Amino acid sequence: xxxxxSTVNPFETAKQQVDIVADLIGLDKGVxxxxxxxxxxxxxxxxxxxxxxxxxxxxxxxxxxxxxRGPTKGGIRFHPQVTLDxxxxxxxxxxxxxxxxxxxxxxxxGGVICDPKHMSKNELERLTRRYASEISMMxxxxxxxxAPDVYTDSQTMxxxxxxxSMQKGYSxxxxxxxxxxxxxxxxxxxxxxxxxxxxxxxxxxxxxxxKVKGASVAVQGFGNAGSxxxxxxxxxxxAKIVAASDSRGGIYKADGFNPHALEEHKAKTGSVVGFPGxxxxxxxxxxxxxxxxxxxxxxxxxxxxKNADKIQAKIVGEAANGPTLPEADTVLYEKKIAVMPxxxxxxxxxxxxxxxxxxxxxxxxxxxxxxxxxLERVMVQSYNDVHKVAQERKVHHRTAAYVVAIQRVxxxxxxxxxxx
Numbered sequence: 042x043x044x045x046x047s048t049v050n051p052f053e054t055a056k057q058q059v060d061i062v063a064d065l066i067g068l069d070k071g072v073x074x075x076x077x078x079x080x081x082x083x084x085x086x087x088x089x090x091x092x093x094x095x096x097x098x099x100x101x102x103x104x105x106x107x108x109x110r111g112p113t114k115g116g117i118r119f120h121p122q123v124t125l126d127x128x129x130x131x132x133x134x135x136x137x138x139x140x141x142x143x144x145x146x147x148x149x150x151g152g153v154i155c156d157p158k159h160m161s162k163n164e165l166e167r168l169t170r171r172y173a174s175e176i177s178m179m180x181x182x183x184x185x186x187x188a189p190d191v192y193t194d195s196q197t198m199x200x201x202x203x204x205x206s207m208q209k210g211y212s213x214x215x216x217x218x219x220x221x222x223x224x225x226x227x228x229x230x231x232x233x234x235x236x237x238x239x240x241x242x243x244x245x246x247x248x249x250x251x252k253v254k255g256a257s258v259a260v261q262g263f264g265n266a267g268s269x270x271x272x273x274x275x276x277x278x279x280a281k282i283v284a285a286s287d288s289r290g291g292i293y294k295a296d297g298f299n300p301h302a303l304e305e306h307k308a309k310t311g312s313v314v315g316f317p318g319x320x321x322x323x324x325x326x327x328x329x330x331x332x333x334x335x336x337x338x339x340x341x342x343x344x345x346x347k348n349a350d351k352i353q354a355k356i357v358g359e360a361a362n363g364p365t366l367p368e369a370d371t372v373l374y375e376k377k378i379a380v381m382p383x384x385x386x387x388x389x390x391x392x393x394x395x396x397x398x399x400x401x402x403x404x405x406x407x408x409x410x411x412x413x414x415x416l417e418r419v420m421v422q423s424y425n426d427v428h429k430v431a432q433e434r435k436v437h438h439r440t441a442a443y444v445v446a447i448q449r450v451x452x453x454x455x456x457x458x459x460x461x
Contacts, residue, residue: 049342049366053128053179057367059133062443065434073453079129080147081105085175089168091163099168100158101153103176105185106132109453112363113149114139114218114398116190117172117197119165123152128320132191134362138384142423144395147450149185157192169197173204180205182215182402188394189219195210195231199224209224211248213401215401227271227397229412230390234360235269235338237389237414240420241381242270242334242358243278245438248428249379254279257332259354261324262339263287263303264386266360270336272299280334285313288339291327292319314397328352336362344369352378365439374437382439384446385427392419 048100056077063073082104101127105113115135128150135148153172157165179185189198198217202224205216214225224226229236246253250280258274260267263285274280281297289312292303298319306316314321335354337343341363344352349365349372349461357373357380359365365373365380373380393416400406406414429443 050126051341051363052067052126053131054363054367055130055133057228058439058443059447061367061440062447063442064124065436066444066448066449068451072454075454076107076447076450079104079106079132080108081179082125082129082178083176083179084125087171087175087244089164089171091164099153099172101151101172101175102128103149103151103179103185103187104132105147105179107136107147107450109321109450109457110140110147111145112147112187113185114146114394115149115151115189116219117151117153117186117193117201118191119153119155119168119193120159120191121154121156121196123154128152131362134384136450137443138388138391139386139395140449141427141442142388142392142419143449144392144419146186146391146395149187150190151187153189157293165197166200169200171202171441173201174208176177177205177208180216182213183397186215186394186398187217188391195219195221195226200228215398218397220397223271225397225401225406227256227393227400227412228407228409229416230393231265232273233393233416234266234387234390235271236273237392237416238266238270238336238358238360238381238386239273239278240389240417241386241424242274242336242356243378244421244424244428245356245358245379245381246334249355251333253334256280256334257283257297258334258336259284259327259330259332260300260338261286261291261327261334261343261364262337262361263307264338266390267336267338268300268304270338270358270360274334275300280358283332284322284330286322286324286327286339287313290314291322291324292316293322293327293330294319298380330354334358336363342366344373346372349373352376354378356381359386361389370437370439379456381424382440382442385423385438385442388423389416389420392416420455
């Protein structure tokens with residue numbers, strides 16, 4: 042699915058987005074330069090013992106982008122295609138994402154170049170713990186709080202939390218979020234990204250006069266965020282899920298299907314492919330399908346200048362990071378397609394991560410209902426903030442979200458000044 046992603050440098054895209062907004066809100070050259078550079082970045086090369094007794098050297102990164110609004114926050118991904126520029130871009134997007142939903146964090150990101158699909162659990166544990174110890178001097182509840190991302194999960198976070206705690210000599214649950222509940226994780230964290238996306242789609246539909254009940258939905262990337270968004274749109278809002286895909290292929294069923302049944306099929310077979318009663322569908326066909334709502338929940342750079350004019354959805358809710366390229370945004374805006382950008386639509390994950398961190402710091406935990414109600418409040422307010430700017434400035438929602446976010450970061454930078 043990432044066939045086109047190798048041709049585009051995501052950090053160049055991230056910097057382009059800053060320039061678009063800087064022109065719009067009249068930022069001076071100096072402030073722009075700060076916004077286009079990460080504050081701190083670390084590259085580590087470290088040995089890991091494999092199960093057969095041999096050693097391999099892995100390369101990992103941690104980038105802290107901007108700390109003006111608070112400690113940095115961002116996931117760690119384990120993937121063969123991790124690059125420093127990708128991590129920089131993701132750290133920049135995390136900065137804007139935290140600011141869009143107005144939580145007191147800057148953005149960070151981490152990654153290790155590895156292929157978890159070809160590693161045993163023990164090898165992954167050794168890799169995770171060694172990487173955690175290599176970056177331990179720059180993470181912590183007051184500095185930088187990692188979280189799961191591509192091919193990392195709550196178990197990965199448990200290993201990082203334990204490694205960091207061992208070095209400190211006492212338990213520090215607030216060093217990471219996305220942990221198992223029994224180690225200080227938050228209720229609702231696992232489905233927060235998809236849930237936040239579903240809330241934003243619901244609010245956008247209201248403004249467009251589109252009824253979500255009965256609306257057709259295609260989900261590209263039926264993983265955690267994609268499947269949760271599909272389930273909630275289906276269960277709570279009565280939408281009709283007609284297409285879904287994963288890295289092995291896609292399926293289509295014109296009269297809709299139950300996403301929970303598809304989840305069971307995927308759990309058994311490892312893919313959505315071959316779901317009973319469905320037709321095979323390519324990635325290109327799914328993106329161009331005649332549906333009301335399209336949820337790109339896979340990798341970045343999926344909607345490009347080449348295929349943007351083929352998109353037929355009325356709402357695109359970005360559950361993935363960076364699925365739409367800037368030149369595609371213009372095409373979609375001209376077609377009057379409402380794109381709910383990643384920095385808004387998938388910010389439910391970081392919002393509940395913030396709730397988890399707040400609970401860890403206090404040692405006081407909330408119920409699932411409390412978490413979901415607070416998440417809904419944050420997502421609805423954030424959507425309204427962004428939509429208002431989009432209307433006032435007559436720009437698409439991504440630019441509006443960046444205006445909201447960058448203005449908040451710049452305000453914090455100006456108030457703090459430059460030390461020394």
